[in-house]
Amino acid sequence: MDVILGLLYVVILFSLVAVQVLILVFMERKVSAWIQSRIGPNRVGPWGLLQTTADIIKLITKENIRNIQSDKVIFFLAPILAFVAPFAGFVTIPVAENLGIQDLNMGAVYVFALGSSMVFSVIWAGYGSNNRYALIGAMRSAAQMISYEIPLVTSVLGVFLIAGTLSMREIVALQESGTWYVIYQPLGFILFLVAATAEANRAPFDLPEAESELVAGFHTEYSGMKFAFFFLAEYTEMLVACSLMTVLFLGGWLIPFVDNSQIPWWIHIFVFIFKVYSMIFLMMWFRWTFPRLRVDHLMQFGWKVLLPFALVNLVVTGAVALWLKS
């Protein structure tokens, strides 16, 4: 019975995420068009809404080309892992009070662990393609993810110190009695936002797939559905990162200054989605405004700016927490 239920969850979650990604791609196009004083897609379907659907159909029906010198197994596995890792992260994210697949008591650790495994897929893709652009992209990605993983996790440790738990649902519940953690941890929030943008390979940190330098970076050799998986993975990862931000810093499904127990669950879902999409809009705004960093500047920024600030944030939070306790 558990197996069937589990499979059902996977199917539901997959369809939800896939639809979200469709909406996100459409949103990205419209946001970029708005920023660039263009119109954006407006031909396929009402207001161009079906444009991304048409693109997916195009990608599915495209010929799957593989470089004859590539490493067959690794080349095949990379896009799968790329998608599965962030997708599995959704399991612990609570969308509303009693809505969420599983609440692990180590939920946050689980999501971060899955996020780290993303780097494997990028390195596999780069190595397996046997292409120099892809290889450089993969190497950049490895260096980048290591540099940003540490500030990413360090920046949220403050939240865990205040909350005293790693369970996502409890963290949100704790924000109901007090205030959102973004008030207590403004520095942590900013650091997390920057590091999460880098972690999701979004501009201005999109070095692994720097278009003007490396054509398409680690997925240069991919086409058809395999490419679509990388595409899907990027947006899924963004979705996970923004959901995490919402849960850890922005009070999850909670509405401020209101007694949340009186509000029906479906409004909570909308509140959650609204918060996530606001953060995603912020990330899109970054992408279409900033130039790309160079690889050594990126490293310097990660190790010399983000990490020290994250550590200072952690130490100060710990000291204050200890002082308040005593």
Added chain:
Amino acid sequence: MSEQLTHSASKKAFRKDIPLIDQIPPRKKHILRGLPESELHVEEFLMNIGPQHPSTHGVLRLVVSMEGEVVKSCEPDLGYLHRTFEKISENRTYQQIVPFTDRMDYLGSMNANWGVAAAVEKLASIEVPERAEYIRVIVAELNRIASHLMWMGAFAADIGALTGFVYGFREREMILDMFEEICGSRLTYGYIRVGGVAEDVTPKFIQMVNDFLKILPDRVTDYHDLITGNVIFIERTRGIGAITLDEAISYDITGPMLRACGLPWDLRKEEPYSLYSKFDFNIPAYFNGDCYDRFRVRMDEIMEAAKIVRQALDGLPEGDYKVKKLARNIKPPVGDVYIRQEAPRGEYGVYMESDGSIKPNRVKYRTPSFTNLSILPLAARGWKIADLIAILGSVDIVLGDVDR
């Protein structure tokens, strides 16, 4: 590049009726395999940038020798857009040459037209009406603005700010609309012809130019806010690909690239041709010779060009826009001529030799993109691959202009 780039699955080629792949024995070796495992092995590797690549601005191929991310040497491989324009020009009558120059520097077509027209006029001693000269100055300077705006957008995209690309196009679009109004064409104008210009300017065109000059300063201020002051942009361009003035002169670099090195050399001031001695304008110059200064020189030049357009528009006299009676086939006396003008990318020279017939005996174009590109291997050595793209972008090449 000894490696053969083969496509997947010998069974599946793009053209399925052609057995392309089967003839090439597949190389099973992976680029990383076969390296000694016992020690850390450092090896330079060749990377082929282009001819199909998002940032080579056309069909340029760069063979880059790299050590990790660092460029050890870089060798441009030209000729993918070679269309024998010099030879074709020798087989056409003097008036027929002009349209070919549109296809050379397709972002500065007006300036390219003008060089040939001026050369033929000097060779055949044709006096051009004053109104035609004024119109020429107006369209050439507008084209300079359009070219620099386009460059600004492309450069921002090379750095990774894709939005800049679209913004650059927004104002360029207005200039293209103006050109469409006077000559019906948006890219290959053929507007400046031997003995004048093709059509007289219309009142609507003048109105459009006036409107454009009104909004341009605001827009350029916007770009300075968005791009010039951006910390990431400054980090990516300041000091990158710097060349000294001596190097620039010894490589025969001209145009904004030379002016970024500290020498305000501009043919419009140094050897004023046409009406340029009448106008009041400055030659912007900066001193570091890096990508950032090249950017600033071009941005300042947009405003200086707008100044010239303003003055030329105010002083536009009445009269003919072309020589009334011009022979169908001009037969200039025997002799040769070299005309050089300041095109958006640098010094644009036309050498023409007449043997007294209706066709020139020898035509040679000295195009700025070609000579400016020659400094790329020097400027890019030792920088990272991301900088190589920035440096290549800052040179402002038009491949039609390089290969001719």
